Amino acid sequence: MNAFSLGVSDKDARVGTLTTAHGKIKTPFFMPVATKGSVKLVSMEELRSIGIEAFISNSYVFSLRPGLDVVKKAGGLHKFVGWDRGIFTDSGGFQVIRPEFFQKIDDRGVTFRNPFDQALDVLTPEKAMVIQNRLKSDVAMCLDDMPLPGSSIARLTESMHRTFEWGKRCLDAHENKRQLLFGIAQGGTNAKLRKKSAELMNSLPFDGLALGGLAIGEPSHWVEKMVPIDTKEMDPEKMRYLMGVGTPEQLVMAVSLGVDCFDSAFPTQTGRHGLAFTRKGRINLANRSHRFDLSPIDSECACFVCESHSRAYVHHLFRTGEENGMKYLSFHNLFFIQHLMTRIREEIESGSFSRFRQRLKWK
Ligand SMILES: [Zn+2]
Structure with missing residues (x-):
């Protein structure tokens, strides 16, 4: 078979x-x-x-x-x-x-x-x-x-x-x-x-x-x-x-x-280095530009990190060497990819994958 x-x-x-x-x-x-x-x-x-x-x-x-x-x-x-x-x-x-x-x-x-x-x-x-x-x-x-x-x-x-x-x-x-x-x-x-x-x-x-x-x-x-x-x-x-x-x-x-x-290994490896996937491209949460940013990593992501925590908090975890920063981004990145794959399958099934692909705007 x-x-x-x-x-x-x-x-x-x-x-x-x-x-x-x-x-x-x-x-x-x-x-x-x-x-x-x-x-x-x-x-x-x-x-x-x-x-x-x-x-x-x-x-x-x-x-x-x-x-x-x-x-x-x-x-x-x-x-x-x-x-x-x-x-x-x-x-x-x-x-x-x-x-x-x-x-x-x-x-x-x-x-x-x-x-x-x-x-x-x-x-x-x-x-x-x-x-x-x-x-x-x-x-x-x-x-x-x-x-x-x-x-x-x-x-x-x-x-x-x-x-x-x-x-x-x-x-x-x-x-x-x-x-x-x-x-x-x-x-x-x-x-x-x-x-x-x-x-x-x-x-x-x-x-x-x-x-x-x-x-x-x-x-x-x-x-x-x-x-x-x-x-x-x-x-x-x-x-x-x-x-x-x-x-x-x-x-x-x-x-x-x-x-x-x-x-x-890329989603978890980059997560440990402070990089997070978003619908608009990758962001580096170890970067000081996120110090006051109280928005979630990705406003449409339904993972527990995005639902409960801000970019400023995750940035703080990285700045202070708290391991949960690396853990949260590893989780978010895998969740993001898994959600993307589910969406890809749905778009193929409904015959709209090419349009979906054109609409994506990765930076
Ligand atoms: Zn998330």
């Missing part, structure tokens, strides 16, 4: 439903990042109250701390972290290529220094599958070879072929049939290679496809240029997941190009 069912479309924007072992998720949707099984400064109860349907964790980190034996004893990742909705797990390949851990990458896998005890370790496609199968997440991601921004054509080509070969090995090693498996298309910002990579990954029997290696530091207009190249090659009956995108502007843009799912 197909895990994704497509609903109505408004031009390229579309709504659909992803069926997972922990329920159905309406698309397009956004996932916060919970690398170690916790969204920074936001509790599971708060995520539920916001209406978050899924988050993404790093499977490799879990295999080290607390260890697969602990998660197994708890009965799987959901029971261990206390979350009964969707959990996606990444292979961890994205983190281990960071310069402080990375050693080398070849056809076998990625060799790196384990971040906890500095021991050398190799993450292979098979190992990434065994870990994710045992964690029992709802969606496992393939191990991919992600080129860094600015990579040469030779490196992009190598990564494209390797990601395809690893995709086949992941499919062979994937045994947990209650868990969905998504492939990841690469190709950097080279149009020809992106097209080829999306075509190759689409030819394999994955439950869904991700657009990888974008929104990792290249200028943002590249995302807009590359996404339609990928989506055009992808089977419309499969869910499309753009990894690493989480600004309101980019979410709306990518939905208009046919993307169904997103993840990013």
Whole structure:
């Protein structure tokens, strides 16, 4: 059975439903990042109250701390972290290529220094599958070879072929049939290679496809240029997941190009630095200009921060180093994104998404 069912479309924007072992998720949707099984400064109860349907964790980190034996004893990742909705797990390949851990990458896998005890370790496609199968997440991601921004054509080509070969090995090693498996298309910002990579990954029997290696530091207009190249090659009956995108502007843009799912640490990360999303763009509440501003962060936001507190109060929390300032903005930003995604789905369903998009005035 197909895990994704497509609903109505408004031009390229579309709504659909992803069926997972922990329920159905309406698309397009956004996932916060919970690398170690916790969204920074936001509790599971708060995520539920916001209406978050899924988050993404790093499977490799879990295999080290607390260890697969602990998660197994708890009965799987959901029971261990206390979350009964969707959990996606990444292979961890994205983190281990960071310069402080990375050693080398070849056809076998990625060799790196384990971040906890500095021991050398190799993450292979098979190992990434065994870990994710045992964690029992709802969606496992393939191990991919992600080129860094600015990579040469030779490196992009190598990564494209390797990601395809690893995709086949992941499919062979994937045994947990209650868990969905998504492939990841690469190709950097080279149009020809992106097209080829999306075509190759689409030819394999994955439950869904991700657009990888974008929104990792290249200028943002590249995302807009590359996404339609990928989506055009992808089977419309499969869910499309753009990894690493989480600004309101980019979410709306990518939905208009046919993307169904997103993840990013951006809403909570910027919240901890004093930045808040509003309908008129981002504001920095650490800034002294908000000292006397008794208006809410966003007058139309129904989150508890906007309903009970002023910009001046949140500014005061930042000025005095009170942690609730960071906590409140993390909550508000996630609430804002969740509300935006709900609105996007409604606008697509009523055929007014393009008009809605034109009316938005981000600064
Ligand atoms: Zn709010």
